[in-house]
Amino acid sequence: MKNNNTKQNIKNSAAFLFNTKGFAGTSVREIANRAKTNVSNISYYFENKAGLLEHLVSTYFESYIAIIEQAYIELDSRSARECLILVIRGIMNYQKENRHLTRFVLREITLDSTLIREIMTTYMTKEKYYLQAIFEKGIHQQEFNSIPIPYTIMQLKGMLSMPYLYPQYMAEVLHIMPYEMYVAEQYSREIEKWVNHTICVPNERVKEKLLRIPVTI
């Protein structure tokens, strides 16, 4: 139990420091100090700083992809629209719960770094596969308009990442606190309006009020 705590503290401290000071600007000693442990524990669990980064990013994406995969599995029993809303609520909630790591990852994948690039391509290809399957089913079943899928994925990802990539802009300019629960919920609902009115064919809109899906999955 104590060992798990130490490992988790190291991960939390690294996520916080990488986000605020950058990967290059953070030393192993600072991570150890913040985690109230010593450098040898970091070496024991993660070998070095690069190992810790790789572990953090991989773990982040594993859970992230699991949310989208779950929505994809639900295609068997739910409508494409419901599955898409599961994606939106699941990802918004996950990003809010992991805000330091989310911002760090979203920023890192804007860089042309090799490590991130390889990890990113693997997970983002999986993500694309699941999202595409949801959109294709929706189009096939005439639930969705015949939208161009890659452009729609871009719009979706753009809207989902905005609050966690630019929390400072949101707080200082728009006066919205991205880490508050009601903000994540209201923003999800606004994205869902896009699903209901732009993605879905008009006659699907009447079902809007009947849908009951829990916020977390």
Place this chain on the structure above:
Amino acid sequence: MKNNNTKQNIKNSAAFLFNTKGFAGTSVREIANRAKTNVSNISYYFENKAGLLEHLVSTYFESYIAIIEQAYIELDSRSARECLILVIRGIMNYQKENRHLTRFVLREITLDSTLIREIMTTYMTKEKYYLQAIFEKGIHQQEFNSIPIPYTIMQLKGMLSMPYLYPQYMAEVLHIMPYEMYVAEQYSREIEKWVNHTICVPNERVKEKLLRIPVTI
């Protein structure tokens, strides 16, 4: 003329290098080499690397805000929907034309750096003012649904910045080339569907096909 060319070459070279290698990872000498000039010319025009950064970011935002301000001025003679579409097409086009600087700026404002933060807050506050005026007029004239404006600005900015923040993701995962003209045009049209179907009240949709606005303004 020659002096203007030198200054412009320095700016283009700096934008390219800051984007690909980061601000900290770029030396004044590298900028001079790429611009085929010498370091003293950079000192003459911009004092130092920080001066060059500030100049680039300020110039970028001046032109960026001018596009949105122009759309705001057009509120006198056009509908709110037309003005919003002018914003979308104008910004998409501007970002495509200034892709290195756009990506650099979009990434820099994710950081908590003081310089960028101050510049960012000033321009982003102006941007918010103009966008808010467009949305308010649309709501007031019952052209737009009564949307929550800050959340709508977030969605709009998220969609607009996506292709220029993640060109590598777009190319490698979605197989879309963000710098090609038809990509920028088609992506604009997809965002405009969101305007027409989610932002506008239903009876405004019939006007969709009648609208003729040039892509650039």
